[in-house]
Amino acid sequence: MQGLFITFEGGEGAGKSTQIARLSEHLRANGIDVLVTREPGGTPGAEAARHVILSGAAESLGPAMEAILFAAARNDHVEQVIRPALKSGRTVLCDRYIDSSRVYQGVTGNLDPLLMNAIERTAINGLMPDLTIILDLPAEVGLQRANARRGTDVADRFEKETLELHTRRRDAYLAIAKAERKRCRVVDAERPVDEIAAEIAKFVDGVRVASDLRSSEIVEGIK
């Protein structure tokens, strides 16, 4: 049976890694085999692309070429890691995926939606998430958290951008959630960690039950 593919999205400092760790604990406690991964990254080639992009080395190429680099990294990650894991029945939790490209490159990079759509299709080759958790909070709160977490390290390519851009990203995530209600769940990320974790676990358990039901119907149909 194919595993579930769950992606986490949100602006800087939204708490994705904390919540991914909490959800993986919850799922493992229920006997589920979980793979945690992230973008950009997840394979040696994609980690190399990550370094090039986040260091800012590709910034001068412009948002379209950065979008293509993210897509190349994503395609490697999808074909080498995510799709095989799902096929073998593992549940995959991925920190950022297509919506990050739609928001960071597409919306705030002012790229043509048709171009973005073509790049996305090529990168993922049909592999859409079963569920996307969007951790939502005001951009200024997220940036403050990200700054505090980073300490004296320098801000990366995207963290250093203006509050106005980060606010547009928040709005863009909310617009995606509105347009794709079946796939996306918006979670208020300004609340205590335990409360957020409980809400996410509830959403995920709902999707698990629905997918188990679908699989048992398929098995019944085959009999």
Ligand code: TYD
């Ligand atoms: P990372 O250090 O993983 O940040 P975070 O903890 O915020 O997820 O850096 C990833 C950065 O790359 C983040 O600022 C978002 C950006 N990004 C894009 O612009 N497009 C993409 O497709 C992806 C996957 C990430």
